[in-house]
Amino acid sequence: MSQGHKRFHINEQELLCKNGCGFYGNPAWQGFCSKCWREEYQKAKNAQLQIDEQNKMMKQKTPVGAEGKAPSFSKFEEKKKRESDKRTHTVKSLFRKSSSKDIAAEQVAKREAMKRLSSESQQVGEGFADFLRNLSKPAALDVSKHIRALIEKIQQNPDVTVDEHSEIIQDFYQSMGDRLQTHPVYKGLTHTTSDKLMDYMEKYIMTRLYRAVFCSMWSDDEEQDLIIQKRIRSLHWVSEQNLEASISVNEPSVRALVDSAITDIIEMDSKRAPQDKLASVVRCSNHIFEALKASQNNEPASADDFLPALIYIVLQANPPRLQSNIKYITRFSNPSRLMSGEAGYYFTNLCCVVAFIENLNAESLNMTPEEFEGYMSGKLVPRDSKEGHICEGLRLMYQNLANLSELRQRHEKVMAEAMQLQQEIVEFKENFKKEIQSVLTKNPWTIKPRKTKVDLDAESPATDMLPPPLIPQIVGEPMVVQHDQSNANSTDMTTEPHVTVTDTAVEE
């Protein structure tokens, strides 16, 4: 033997268990001996299980509780402990409080059903559990017992038609409604609490059963969805004017409201519970009313305005799975909701819209059959189809382009005017010069020498030419002069020629 080993270059060390326990190992056990391998394997397996469990916890509600009843394999013990530490507040945590054995047993049965719970169901379940906590314990237990029975009933019979499902659920609403009124467990519930309880039950049940009953394979809902979708698509050209809807779609504020209405009606498909779907319809309707109000000088809109507007919104939105959603609400909603309340009113309007769209013809749009056919076949294209059917981004882009081109025009105008102004300035300068020139040629000017200051005392040739200054001569007696002034005057009169001479000299 040892010779053989040598031949294959395997020494004894390699044959022994990797763990070094002294036993021989086996390649099939990754080099461990049988005992060490089992230990190692178990560790790995546990680790794997744990990871799986964590993943599950992220996505789903893990089945918890039922400690005593679960098959207690030793290898699961450790895992279970860990699991219960991570226990979250779920519908189940409510039941944990009660030690009732049959409830624990039911939980085991429910495990299967709980396995594939979606996050929506979880959320609703938590809300429901919170609500139930406020009720008395027996009432909460009674409610959960009935709900569980119903869900199991539906889930175990996936092959019955959707109408039978609807009947089962409607019966449930009916019997639970009666039970809330009559059963002693529910005594002391106020009207509002029992209404709320019914709401929660409906929400929880329908969220849980949504996948099973919505657009089920046993109905032709899907085909009808496609038919209406195609129909709406072929009616894309219908404008708000065709419908005589008094919405001014092109006004930005109204446009925003119309867009939110469209979003709301599309959102209906993403909701699960009938009341949530109805809430979407109500929200959509409220936005339409606001849009109508904004388009009509703040007058509240009437049904005469509302219905065409809703038709317009549905045509614009083309909500996904419209027929399925309507049928789902009709089948599974609490009937009291649909018969009278506000949600019922708007839902009825929506049904009316669908009926209108299905039977839409030339007459209902006030146009000739030829025109209608033309539009339907795409031969005719409405003038404003581009405006009405583009998405918000494109619409904004077009608007911006229009604004830009207008800006450009204005800019060009400003530039042109500036150029003209410049031109005018130049011309003005030229004209000014010309005018000055012409004035100059008409009135030639000469430069006069500068005037010099006349120095009266200065010597000048002119003064040389003057006769010598007159010497005053005494004409009469000096005594007379000294004596009488009047006489002097009279003597002046006599010297008149002399005075004139001096005067002329001064003038010169």
Add this chain to the structure above:
Amino acid sequence: MSGSRVDMKIVLLGKEFGGKTSLVERFLHDRFHGEAPYQATIGAAFGAKRIEVVGKSLILGIWDTAGSERYEAMSRIYYRGAKAAIVCYDMTDSESFARVCFWVKELRNNEENCKIYLCGTKKDLVDENKNNRKVDYHMVTDYADEIRAKVFETSAKTGENIRNLFLKIAEDYTMDPVNKQQQEKDTLNLQEPTKKKRCC
């Protein structure tokens, strides 16, 4: 009132511009279009109002409908389950009364349990000038007798007769043996559990 809980559904039928919306507006908020600045009501298509009658409190849900002929085919969807229908006609428009006959026939054929109330609107215009009246009162009452309906001539502008109309509707509803039975059944049911409890 948001109207999530409504005891009685009342549907309004009538020609376009026949005054249906004003009627609702007057009843719900006690005001008229032209007057007083509007508060924050967004629409007058649906409304709910609590009303006290014969010692009982009822919530009326009022459904306005689109009166245009193009939606005539769909009106059936609206009045399904309605306990009462107010069929409006404009007293100053003889054509609007011709349409009343259409709705009455529709209602009689499709919704037997729905009580019919004929409602002439715009009475204020008639009071102003007798020549405005285009629909004869006696002709209407004769027709109403024939179809076992009641007639109210109202004005949303002055509020005349509108409260009476709705009070009458609520009263008829509570007095109706069919509805009474329903209510009695409820009260009976409420008593049963207490008995049971004692037995246990």
